[in-house]
Amino acid sequence: MTRTAEPFDAIEVIRAKRDRQRLTDGQIDWVVDAYTRGVVADEQMSALSMAILLNGMERAEIARWTHAMIASGERMDFSALRQAGAGHDAGPKPTADKHSTGGVGDKITLPLAPLVAVYGVAVPQLSGRGLGHTGGTLDKLEAIPGWRADLSNAAMMDQLSDIGAVICAAGSGLAPADKKLYALRDVTGTVEAIELIASSIMSKKIAEGTGTLVLDVKCGSGAFMKTEPMARELARTMVDLGQDAGVNTSALLTDMDTPLGLTAGNAIEVAESVEVLAGGGPADVVQLTVELARAMLAGAGVSGVDPAEALADGRAMDVWRRMISAQGGDPDAPMASARESHVVTAPESGVLTRLDAMAVGLAAWRLGAGRTRKDAPVQAAAGVRMHAKPGDAVQAGQPLLTLLTDTPEQFERALGALEGGYEVAAAGTAAAEGFSPKPLIFDRIG
Template sequence: MSHEPYSVVELITAKRDGGTLSGEQVDWLIDAYVRGVVADEQMSALAMAVFFRGLEPAELARWTAAMIASGERLDFSGLSRPTADKHSTGGVGDKITLPLAPLVAACGVAVPQLSGRGLGHTGGTLDKLESIPGWRAELSNAEMMAQLESVGAVICAAGAGLAPADKKLYALRDVTGTVESIPLIASSIMSKKIAEGTGTLVLDVKVGSGAFMKSHEHADALARTMVGLGTDAGVRTVALLTDMSTPLGLTAGNALEVAESVEVLAGGGPADVVELTLALAREMLAGAGRDDVDPAEALADGRAMDVWKAMIRAQGGDPDAALPTARDTETITAEADGVLTRLDALAVGVAAWRLGAGRAAKHHTVQAAAGVELHAKPGDRVRGGQPLLTLHTNTPERFGPARESLAGAYEIADAPSEARRLILDRIS
């Protein structure tokens, strides 16, 4: 029987009592967990200790490095152009990756966007794209490299080889109440992004009701932690704190958000989606040394749309095919004249999820056509009886639960409330 250098119980009690783990202890712990030497219940106890006691900066850096070391690292140095990537902490109506990747690629920077699926009220980028007929999310590393060279952008599922320790630990945190720990969130996101090998990383850290981080203070702490980890690992990293108190754009759902993204690429689309897409594009281009290019021009002249079509075709999709539409719709109207002062992002996200746009467990399927369409945004003047929201689903028995989640989610007043800025802060 092999002798392990450490006792996991001793590491758990050390962390529980506020101690600091050495670099060697952290390396062993993550590796032993992946090898199955450390059991799930032991790692659960340790995650809970970290949840309450935190990790010192050196511990966190080593923890992240050990997660990266558990798998492969991609290398884009052979590409003919620099790389930049964006990661969003997730929100409602957050379809920004869809127009952003082809836009940045149209400006001469390759975008390897490894994305995920949605869980709960936040939508997954892959779920959105899978509403396009024929499009596939799973690519080999060789296919990804070839597409980055030829098209300049790829949005696909992360391979099983990237940070496998994170996959295992993430599933455990999900069922043990240890998700909302800043060190564990930061190491989870950054281990995958650093292993992905991009040269520049822009983080979109959402703040507000529809976000993971409800308060500015927590979002700021998470952003600073992640920027520090990226910078220390040699990745040019910057974070924008952006508002998620109300949904982004006018849609929340899969096919609905794809249609809206295509509008943005065609030079239209909602002002907030365009604003955030351009702000993130400028950060990605600056990090990759291409701040001489104006992304607004690439949106206006159709170059970004050309890359979008090429990117969808390269992954088997038909960019010109009709998107799925829901069999049933139901409209919620304004009760009175006035100004829409509030439309809660979380409530809209939960409604879209209940209509079938999201999943409650990883193995559930999503409805491509389900979701919520907004006819007004906070600050807009509305008339009594005017449509506020349209609910879309193929299973009309879901309308009731969706309406329940929207009860009290919006307010109409005589006078407008103070407008919220979309981009709240920049951290580098």
Template sequence: MSFDAIDVLRAKRDGATLSAEQIRWIIGAYTSGAVPDEQMSALLMAVFFRGLSPEELAVWTQAMIDSGERKDLSSLGRPTADKHSTGGVGDKITLPLAPLVAACGVAVPQLSGRGLGHTGGTLDKLESIPGWRADVHEEAYLAQLREVGAVICAAGNDLAPADKKLYALRDVTATVESIPLIASSIMSKKIAEGADALVLDVKTGSGAFMKEPDLSRELARTMVGLGEAAGVRTVALVTAMDRPLGRAAGNAVEVAESVEVLAGGGPDDVVELTLALAREMLAGAGRTDVDPAEALRDGRAMDVWRRMIAAQGGDPDAPLPQPAEKHVVNAPATGTLTKLDAFALGVAAWRLGAGRARKEDPVSAAAGVTWTAGVGEQVTAGQPLLELHTDDPARIERALAALGGAIGVDTDDAPLPLLIDRIQGT
């Protein structure tokens, strides 16, 4: 069935509910090039202001999935679970989480992305490991899931290609900040990955895309609804991103911290969130009989990590890249560290070379920021608090500028709890 694009645009502009046929047609026609960017831009702006009903959004998301292929993982012979984070600073959780869940008997097909702006990218972090490669072809992908139990790699072009076009268009038409468009973008790719269960880590706070907990809850509820409607067992945790996770933000520094967690150590907040998400993934996959904390303690998760890295060409024993230059920032006062702003630290790491402004920009494996104390801990005036890592000393001044007002000692700032809410389907 064919429609006139202008009729579809006008209907949504005027607040009408689009039919399933209209939605499927325009998503397909745009993906194939039959509808041009300027008309799709107008529709995106209409959706931005008018929204989509739950029924419209379910069809919109399914049409994006149907623009490519939905992976079939039934041949693996074991349950599968996936996790998605909406992005933050120091958010290295995927690195220890995937091998941990795999060590508990659930396969983890983790298709990940690269960082943009102040938020880090899982693939950028892993590429700091010598030899590791993000691209895994289909046969190797399935073989690694069977033999190792976990794979973290880049998504192919056959996964929700409509989203790739729409995402680029939203970026240049000021239509990014729309919950229906965000939810359909994330969920079309995640549902197409083919996992039995999906756990969403929806961040909130200064370093997150959604700054307010209520908006994060709304996004979480929307995505959980889409997952459940598509037959994927879906649950969301709303978690804090007013301060960065762990004690490191960057690339190699986050890999090093992830390995600490897999070795049974690491920062308390990273361990707590990793275990919370692992338990949700295992429950969604029907494995409530397994304790992921035990798999951290007995070394099984580390064994899977080493095999996962080696399967993608990496050397788990190779030294990680080191920066050419380091710069220390001292604590400004004595007392309780009450503020360590996630957004500011993320921008500082980005300016040091850990992130990118455009998708095609290179990143530095050694760049980033580490810190010696977290929010709620005691610091002494003059003690080393932050350490800036970079390959280019000229970057330090701009990174320091980003940190103005980022550190608070004995202020009235009240940190969010790490785990704020849990949202599941009705």
């Protein structure tokens, strides 16, 4: 059998980026395709990824790299979605999606998708599972008895037409090059390359076919981007990629030094999301849900509405119940509760001035809420319940955190993760009197 000659050689592409040269469109298209086909070896793509991490890429290179990853698989098309009751000749129903770069207690997708759907915008929310200290949307929803993450494209389209919102797993056909490359970056110390993070996220989101995309780029100890300049660069890069691809893209930069809400886990985050949908819930979760909804609705061309009203009057809850039921879940089923608990108390009276998101995330992970491998199971009931947030007054001996698990032998490791993860300033001190929590949303891009 005659083997077709390859137009490029992996070594020349590696050397070009090693020597800080701009990769050509042809080189990028070939190396992404050849790696997907197995022609470029893992060690060669590892070397190229490290060269990209160290020497960067220009905007045109990142855009082409993203395009090449999209081209490795299928693209979804929601143009067949029509406004209900508007007739066959009506224009397509607008679509909007949100992507978070990941954090602790980040359950925003759960109330957000049904909230936006209230206003006639279809929300195809293709989500993932957690790995390490950051929680996964699908893991949370699978704590609901009967709920299933895997839907066919046809079932997803039917649900979007009927209900307006779907949260499900992305099919394997979307950007398969990214799935292969991400696994490699994860074990070669190149996950941090902003160019590769941006193209990884945006290749899947552009291939998903949504018309509007709002990015929640988190910054702080519990986020992937630890500093504001890093978060800002990632947000700007992703917004540019989306806009260049014809997707109406914007980003919010949000704080992740402190966990979102008062829960970090799976079942307990679902319960907190239902509280938000019922018109209650923690103020920070409500604020971010409403602000992201406003951005998604504005991008989709919906004006003159206040999404906060649909949380207060029960319309978002109605969509939530239909969405969960459509995917086999029972919205009335009681959530799993942990068999064991351990309470962490305030060491003194004063003001809680710090509750570190990474510490809480690691504790929840060690209690069983997260996984160390993609195929490992998670405990639905494990996690951390928070009883105070920075700025709150606390009394000595008052519960600060409740650790939840079915495997109490994990308490010691979880407590180790929390060491140094919270601080209480004594009442009357300058640290207590002058403390002011950080703003949750500190900038918007696009």
